[in-house]
Amino acid sequence: MNRVPSSLGILPGLTLLTAALLALGGCSRGKESASLIPAAAAQTRSASPVAVARGKIDVEGGLLELAPATSGVVQQLLVKEGQQVQKGQVVLRLADEAAKADLAVADSESQLAQTKLKTRQARLPALKSTLARWQAAAKEGAADLQNVDEAAQALRDAQAEAEIAAAEAQVAKHRFEQLRALQQRHELRAPEAATVVRISAHAGSAVQSGGNVMVLLPKRPLIVRAEVNESFVPAIREGMKATVLADGDGTAGKPEFPTATVQRISPIYGTARLQDDTQRGPVRVVESVLVFDQPPANAKVGQNVRVSFHE
Structure with missing residues (x-):
């Protein structure tokens, strides 16, 4: 009869000890969780873009528009659209x-x-x-x-x-x-290696001196011309990295093209051509030119893109 009360007296002590240990463990986990929050927030902030802009893929110097030096009638059209041409190659000859x-x-x-x-x-x-x-x-x-x-x-x-x-x-x-x-x-020659993208003349057609008859895509590296809103201009600089996504492709967070680097920033403001607020009127922007860190596989000149600038 005397043993039962003795064992019952131990139970309250064990209960208090267990509660204390659990309380300490909970405090420790709380501190670890609290310490992880700032690190995660900092990582999120570093991954967030400092500026975003609409842009367009282009080729340095732009497309080449060929025009004959004299008026006349096309006698021979020596190339077709999509064909590769070399520098100095005759592409058209007038009578x-x-x-x-x-x-x-x-x-x-x-x-x-x-x-x-x-x-x-x-x-x-x-x-x-x-x-x-x-x-x-x-x-x-x-x-x-x-x-x-x-x-x-x-x-x-x-x-x-x-x-x-x-x-x-x-x-x-x-x-x-x-x-x-x-x-x-009377001969029209390719000024450099390029791809014929458009022909607006045919054999027998009359052409005028200085009139555009052919457009070539030169074999130069592709670039991105981004229109940076004036509110974002102070946040960008030359050498900054950026991600490039096809505009409206629905692949949020997944870059479609290689990363790009800001090569130069225009010293003047201009009116946006790719972004316009009909309620507020024309948007003032500064053009930023970016070069791809690697040649993009699926990019096409004239393609609209969205550019996110990162520190």
Whole structure:
């Protein structure tokens, strides 16, 4: 009978000890949880963008619009849309029959002038030798001075004719080169390696001088032109990293393109072309140009994107 009260007296002590241990454990976990909250918040803040902007994918320098240097009728269209072209490759040729005929005449005149010049120059060595013989004979008393004078005059006349022939050959050469340059104006060449993206002419169509007939996409790195709202301008700087997403693709948080780096920031404000508030009127923006850290696989020039700038 005396043992029962003894064991019952121990239970309250054990209960108090257990409660105390649980209380200590709870306090410890609470402190650990509290210490994790600021770290998570800091990580979230570092991952949050400091600025966002709408942008458009472009190529440095823009697309190439080709126009003929002279008016005429398209004789040959030597490329098609989607074709790769190399620098200097002829992509279009205008009808140039008259230019070809003039060039052929100029070529014949140039060759004739060169032949005449060679003939005149070929006479000079013999005339110089004749003059030298007469001069030697005159010193020996075997010839009179009249023969020497006649030989000297013949040499002077031949030299004058050779100089005139040389001038005529030079004029003919320049005329040929001029006409050849004019004929080349009937050819349209690719200024650099590129892809043909649009052709607005066909064989037989009339084109005007300076009129755009072809658009090329040059083989240069793609860039992003982002319109940064004036409220975000102080938060961006050159060298800042950014993520680029296709505008409205629904892939929030998942970059579609490689990361990009801010290359330059325009020193002037302009009016937004990609973002406009109809209630507040035109939006003032500063253009920021970004370069991709790696060549994007699926990007296309003219594609609208959203840019998030990060510290």
